[in-house]
Structures are given as structure tokens and as C-alpha cells.
Amino acid sequence: MRMARMLLLSAGALAASTVSAQNRQKPPSEYPSQTQFPSENARAVARHLSAARKLAEPDLLPEFYWRCLVSPLDRAMVFAIQHDGLVPATKVFDNLYSVGQNAVSAWALDTPDGIILIDALNNPDEARDIIVPNLVKLGLDPKRIRYVLVTHGHGDHWGGAKYLQDSFGARVAMSATDWDMIEKPDHGGGPFAALVPPRRDIALKDGDAITLGGTTVKVYATPGHTPGTLSMIFPVYERGQKHVAGLMGGSGGGQDSASVHQQIASLARWQTLTRAAGVDAIIANHPTHNAANEKLALIRYSAPGDANPFVYGTARAQRFAAMLEECSRVQLARMGETGD
Numbered sequence: 291m292r293m294a295r296m297l298l299l300s301a302g303a304l305a306a307s308t309v310s311a312q313n314r315q316k317p318p319s320e321y322p323s324q325t326q327f328p329s330e331n332a333r334a335v336a337r338h339l340s341a342a343r344k345l346a347e348p349d350l351l352p353e354f355y356w357r358c359l360v361s362p363l364d365r366a367m368v369f370a371i372q373h374d375g376l377v378p379a380t381k382v383f384d385n386l387y388s389v390g391q392n393a394v395s396a397w398a399l400d401t402p403d404g405i406i407l408i409d410a411l412n413n414p415d416e417a418r419d420i421i422v423p424n425l426v427k428l429g430l431d432p433k434r435i436r437y438v439l440v441t442h443g444h445g446d447h448w449g450g451a452k453y454l455q456d457s458f459g460a461r462v463a464m465s466a467t468d469w470d471m472i473e474k475p476d477h478g479g480g481p482f483a484a485l486v487p488p489r490r491d492i493a494l495k496d497g498d499a500i501t502l503g504g505t506t507v508k509v510y511a512t513p514g515h516t517p518g519t520l521s522m523i524f525p526v527y528e529r530g531q532k533h534v535a536g537l538m539g540g541s542g543g544g545q546d547s548a549s550v551h552q553q554i555a556s557l558a559r560w561q562t563l564t565r566a567a568g569v570d571a572i573i574a575n576h577p578t579h580n581a582a583n584e585k586l587a588l589i590r591y592s593a594p595g596d597a598n599p600f601v602y603g604t605a606r607a608q609r610f611a612a613m614l615e616e617c618s619r620v621q622l623a624r625m626g627e628t629g630d
Contacts, residue, residue, distance in 0.1 A: 324363045327625070335620055342620060345616060353581065353610060368578075373392060373393055374412070382526075383526035386399055389428070394446045395575045397573060400430060401503025404437075409440060412482075416449065421454070435454055437460060438454050438462045439520075441537070445477060445481070452488040463492035467516075467517045494520060512560055514543070517552075521537060521540075534567055534571065536571070538557070544618070547622065554618045557614050571598075
């Protein structure tokens with residue numbers, strides 16, 4: 291035991307010294323710096339940051355740190371933490387499985403009549419070499435994938451959809467607005483311009499539902515992160531006990547003032563929708579957005595009687611959404627607005 295601990299400490303020290311040595315190879319003037327906001331309304335930033343922190347304390351601080359501070363301020367840290375990497379496939383609830391990777395999530399919702407997959411990772415290779423093997427490891431047959439629901443039109447969420455569509459006959463669904471975006475010649479631009487989008491199967495709109503094997507996923511339009519972002523509410527079970535899961539399809543914020551204002555309106559509505567539905571379990575489409583990889587590790591090593599860390603309870607789930615709204619107001623204040 292003591293030897294194992296010493297080895298772990300030695301490995302950590304070696305990793306830290308390696309990073310430090312890499313930094314010493316260049317002058318401090320070349321170190322990455324935190325993001326600067328020359329037009330920020332500092333008083334408004336402080337007000338909304340304080341409100342978000344109060345909503346987060348004491349049990350939502352990791353989510354608060356990521357959305358309000360790390361993600362907007364330190365891109366080098368974001369890239370270091372949210373890197374492409376393999377993580378163990380994990381059964382999260384009786385009917386919900388994590389089958390994605392370190393940087394981006396994919397969720398398999400199992401039903402008696404087949405699987406509803408939520409998001410499809412970055413590209414066909416990841417669908418083939420990550421999603422499919424993860425399903426098999428968990429005892430799920432990829433041939434049973436009936437639907438691929440895409441939360442929004444960024445390529446890291448639909449990149450593997452065509453492979454799943456072509457290989458297993460899965461029907462791909464996203465909002466019409468984001469279908470339009472990915473069907474442009476550059477597929478919305480960015481690093482995913484070379485991807486081939488899936489065929490348009492289903493265009494989902496606000497209030498639609500996908501039902502399979504007695505399980506219904508309710509879909510809501512929550513624009514902001516993209517113009518056609520979709521969020522989802524559906525039942526999950528923990529040792530037979532029902533919970534209601536909520537997935538905000540674009541919790542990472544908007545790209546400019548107009549889209550951040552949209553995001554704030556969507557998050558305010560999301561609080562109303564999740565309150566009415568009794569959402570008490572939270573999942574996200576990036577593990578970093580709610581410390582999901584840490585929660586998955588807790589599940590894999592859980593002792594009898596340990597609570598499922600994805601079950602927040604209804605009150606905490608509401609605070610989580612309200613905290614995200616305040617973080618979006620912080621984002622506006624950093625642009626020079628009041629955030630109100």
C-alpha cells in the first residue's frame with residue numbers, strides 16, 4: 291500500500307516536472323495568458339459572478355468554476371483538460387450508458403425496442419472505434435441503434451452520425467435550423483469542414499417527442515450555443531426507481547451578444563421546463579460541463595449504498611440551470627454589457 295502510494299506520488303511529481311521543464315524551454319513572454327476582456331463591465335461581472343457563486347455553493351462549485359471561470363478565462367487549461375482521450379464505458383442508470391470519450395459525450399438510452407443514441411462524437415472513426423466497442427463492452431448490440439439524436443450542429447456532436455446511419459440504419463434527428471447549418475458546403479466552418487454530414491432523416495422542432503420501446507424523449511428548442519440547439523428530458527431508472535434526466539443541449543454559452551442573449555432566454559425557459567417535468571438528474575454533452583468523468587469513476591468504484599452522483603435532486607438541478615444563466619450574464623458583462 292505504502293509502495294503504491296509512493297509510486298503514484300513519484301509519477302505525479304515526474305509529470306509536473308516534465309510540464310515545468312517544457313515551460314522553461316521558452317521565455318515567460320511566450321507563455322499562454324488568460325483571456326483579456328478590454329471592454330468588460332467589471333462591476334457587472336462581479337455582480338453576476340457573485341450571484342452564480344451563491345447559487346453554486348457548496349455543492350456545484352466544480353460546475354461553476356468550469357463554466358464561469360476556467361472555460362472563458364483559460365483556453366490552454368480547457369484544451370489540456372478537454373482533450374481527446376479514451377475513458378471507460380460506464381452504465382450510469384439501469385437504462386442509460388456513457389459511451390463517449392474524454393472531450394465529448396455520447397449517451398446510449400436502452401429500451402426494449404432498441405437504442406436511442408444521443409450525440410455521435412467527432413467523426414466516423416470515433417463512432418466506429420469508440421461508440422461501437424463501448425456499446426459491446428456494456429452488453430449492448432450496436433445493430434439495435436434506432437435513433438441518433440443530435441443536440442446541436444457542431445461537428446463534435448454529429449461527426450460520427452453518418453457512420454451509424456450507414457452501418458446500422460439509425461435515423462438521425464436534429465433541429466431543422468442546425469440541419470441547414472451542417473448541410474452548408476463548409477458544414478458550419480471550423481475544424482469539421484471536411485466531414486460528410488448524414489442524410490437528413492428527421493427535423494425536430496420544439497415540443498417534439500421521440501418514443502421507442504415505451505421510453506419517450508421530449509425535445510425542446512433552446513437556441514444560443516447554436517441557432518438550433520435542442521435540449522432533452524427523459525426517464526431513467528436507478529435500481530428500478532424512476533428519475534427524470536435533463537440534458538441542456540448547449541450549456542457552453544453563445545458566440546456573440548445576440549446569441550448569448552438567446553442563451554439566457556433559453557436557460558430561463560429551461561428552468562421552467564425542468565421544474566415542471568421534475569428533472570432531478572443532470573447529464574451533459576461534454577464531460578467537463580458537470581464533472582461527468584469524475585462522476586463516472588465514482589460509479590465504477592461505488593460501494594453498496596452510495597448515491598448516484600448524476601442524481602442532483604430537483605432543487606439542486608434548478609440551481610444548476612440558474613447558475614448557468616448567471617454565467618451567461620457574466621459572459622455578457624465581459625463584453626461590456628450589464629448582463630441584465
